[in-house]
Amino acid sequence: MSVLSAESRRDFEIHRYPVLIYALVPIAALVLQAWLPRVMGRFAWFDLPLVVTVFFALSRRNPIQGSILGGAMGIFEDALTGHAIGINGIAKTLVGYLAASVGVLVNVENHAIRLVLTFLLSLVGSATYFFVVRFLLGMSIDSNWLAELYKAIGNSLIALVLFPVLDRTKIRD
Amino acid sequence: MESFFVRYRNLVVLLALLVAQILGLAMQVRRSSGGQTADGNSVQLIRLWANSIVSPPERALHSSGSGISGLWNNYVDLRHVRQRNAELQKTVDRLRLEQAALLEDAKQGQRLQALLKFQQKYIYKTVAAQAIGTSGTDQSRVFYIDKGKDEGIDRDMAVITADGIVGKIRDVFPHTSQVLAINDQSSGAGVILESTRIRGILRGNGAGQPQIEDVIRDQRIKAGENVLTAGGDQIFPRGLPVGVVDRVLNDPDRDGFVEVIVKPAAHLDQLDEVLVVTSTEPRFPPDQQQDIATSEALKGAEAEQQKTSEGMAEKLPGLIDPSLPADQQPLKDTSNPNPVSRPPVAVHPDRFTPGNATTPNVPAAPESNQGSPATDQNAPKKKPVVPKPATNQPAANPPATPQGENR
Numbered sequence: 001m002s003v004l005s006a007e008s009r010r011d012f013e014i015h016r017y018p019v020l021i022y023a024l025v026p027i028a029a030l031v032l033q034a035w036l037p038r039v040m041g042r043f044a045w046f047d048l049p050l051v052v053t054v055f056f057a058l059s060r061r062n063p064i065q066g067s068i069l070g071g072a073m074g075i076f077e078d079a080l081t082g083h084a085i086g087i088n089g090i091a092k093t094l095v096g097y098l099a100a101s102v103g104v105l106v107n108v109e110n111h112a113i114r115l116v117l118t119f120l121l122s123l124v125g126s127a128t129y130f131f132v133v134r135f136l137l138g139m140s141i142d143s144n145w146l147a148e149l150y151k152a153i154g155n156s157l158i159a160l161v162l163f164p165v166l167d168r169t170k171i172r173d
Numbered sequence: 174m175e176s177f178f179v180r181y182r183n184l185v186v187l188l189a190l191l192v193a194q195i196l197g198l199a200m201q202v203r204r205s206s207g208g209q210t211a212d213g214n215s216v217q218l219i220r221l222w223a224n225s226i227v228s229p230p231e232r233a234l235h236s237s238g239s240g241i242s243g244l245w246n247n248y249v250d251l252r253h254v255r256q257r258n259a260e261l262q263k264t265v266d267r268l269r270l271e272q273a274a275l276l277e278d279a280k281q282g283q284r285l286q287a288l289l290k291f292q293q294k295y296i297y298k299t300v301a302a303q304a305i306g307t308s309g310t311d312q313s314r315v316f317y318i319d320k321g322k323d324e325g326i327d328r329d330m331a332v333i334t335a336d337g338i339v340g341k342i343r344d345v346f347p348h349t350s351q352v353l354a355i356n357d358q359s360s361g362a363g364v365i366l367e368s369t370r371i372r373g374i375l376r377g378n379g380a381g382q383p384q385i386e387d388v389i390r391d392q393r394i395k396a397g398e399n400v401l402t403a404g405g406d407q408i409f410p411r412g413l414p415v416g417v418v419d420r421v422l423n424d425p426d427r428d429g430f431v432e433v434i435v436k437p438a439a440h441l442d443q444l445d446e447v448l449v450v451t452s453t454e455p456r457f458p459p460d461q462q463q464d465i466a467t468s469e470a471l472k473g474a475e476a477e478q479q480k481t482s483e484g485m486a487e488k489l490p491g492l493i494d495p496s497l498p499a500d501q502q503p504l505k506d507t508s509n510p511n512p513v514s515r516p517p518v519a520v521h522p523d524r525f526t527p528g529n530a531t532t533p534n535v536p537a538a539p540e541s542n543q544g545s546p547a548t549d550q551n552a553p554k555k556k557p558v559v560p561k562p563a564t565n566q567p568a569a570n571p572p573a574t575p576q577g578e579n580r
Contacts, residue, residue, distance in 0.1 A: 030223075031230040063183035071190050079223030084201040085216055086194035093194065097187045136195065137202060 015059040016171040026052050030076050045154035049073040050125050053092050054118050057099035058108040070096025091128035095121045118159040122152035288446050291335035298452040304444045314357040321348040329408050331450040337414040337438025354441050356383045363403035364415050369393045372403055385433040394421050400435050414438045
């Protein structure tokens with residue numbers, strides 16, 4: 001019985017997707033994240049770029065790619081706001097890195113693990129965001145942790161639905 | 174050194190990214206704190222790129238039917254609209270059925286009310302019945318009602334409505350009866366034309382129209398004349414409306430006779446409720462019965478009083494002296510309508526004159542000459558008392574009847 005090293009196991013379990021998915025899903029997430037809150041108002045308890053970041057980071061199991069993807073998504077989000085660019089970038093960079101790092105260690109095919117990871121990483125992202133805004137930038141912020149909790153739950157539920165859908169698009173060897 | 178970067182490349186990349194972004198933030202913050210509100214070129218470029226990527230899909234969403242929100246809302250609304258439409262359609266159908274039922278109930282109520290009013294006013298005892306079926310063929314104009322022998326129905330009883338006669342009971346079953354309509358060819362009813370008083374027998378013709386047969390041609394028979402039951406057939410009470418004369422046709426079989434087509438008063442084709450005349454004994458309503466009883470009681474009391482007065486008159490001495498003329502009565506009572514008549518006083522009495530038989534040869538002096546001056550003055554006016562007939566009595570006394578007052 002051959003024993004796979006960590007590197008070989010990681011390579012074996014890396015999910016690959018068509019380039020179109022890599023291009024369109026993040027853009028769609030950014031567009032919907034910019035557009036749906038206009039429709040749903042204060043009930044837009046989700047962060048689609050974060051969910052997409054977690055998904056690709058977990059699937060790719062590459063912290064560098066996860067960090068870069070998270071950073072890009074965050075910067076795009078920041079670019080659409082009037083705030084300084086980099087706030088969401090820093091938060092999602094960290095989230096992407098952590099997701100990819102954890103993805104190496106756990107079975108990312110399990111829906112429950114995905115659910116819990118998405119929930120926890122959402123809270124980490126929110127915490128990072130507040131940290132950057134409050135301590136790095138010295139800006140005042142209305143820290144409503146209940147809303148962040150709802151957002152984490154919303155992200156988890158979206159992940160529960162979205163991840164299996166995106167799994168269907170992966171390239172099988 | 175190289176192995177360090179290789180070994181910790183993930184962490185290094187992470188730190189590099191974080192540091193780069195923190196530096197970027199710092200630069201932005203420094204720029205804004207320096208009084209420059211506008212972003213730097215690089216930041217503006219990033220915002221432009223982000224806007225260029227996100228805006229077109231957003232615009233497309235917005236322009237295509239107000240976007241996904243519109244689609245979603247329209248979908249939800251449409252789904253609700255369909256559901257609501259189905260519910261409303263069901264409600265409309267239910268309301269239509271209820272309206273039709275209520276309309277039918279109202280019509281039936283009006284018919285029953287009219288029938289009840291007629292039944293209460295009608296002098297004979299009747300039983301209300303519902304038409305429940307027909308013979309199923311046009312050749313036989315019979316129908317069935319929901320009352321039978323158990324409800325007191327019997328053969329040859331008249332079936333009527335408030336509008337007019339319908340037919341007669343032909344067969345009786347325990348709970349149903351068969352009614353032969355007046356427009357059946359085998360039916361027959363004695364009828365009379367209201368104004369011309371021409372009698373005939375009503376029966377149905379082949380077309381299902383009632384017609385009067387055995388009628389001699391008469392120019393007075395006109396369309397529109399009322400036809401009533403004659404009462405001679407022992408089935409239909411006299412005077413019930415049958416219909417009106419529709420037209421008059423010559424009898425093809427007999428010269429000099431005509432067939433009078435009658436338009437029936439009752440709606441023979443749309444019968445729902447009918448009345449069966451179960452007894453031809455007159456039945457008066459309570460108030461009329463009370464009136465009759467009062468009238469009979471008054472009549473009896475009046476007769477009794479008259480009888481008593483006559484008895485008293487025989488026993489008591491009369492106030493009228495039969496031997497005196499009326500104007501010489503003690504009380505000059507002229508109330509007696511039938512005074513005892515005396516023979517007139519003769520102008521030239523002779524021996525045959527009553528009371529002058531003892532002096533037949535002596536001409537008797539005129540009775541007027543034997544009276545008082547007052548009597549003499551009245552002599553020319555003296556006339557024999559002639560009893561007036563009883564019919565003239567009201568003329569003597571002031572009339573007290575309403576008819577007299579009207580005159």
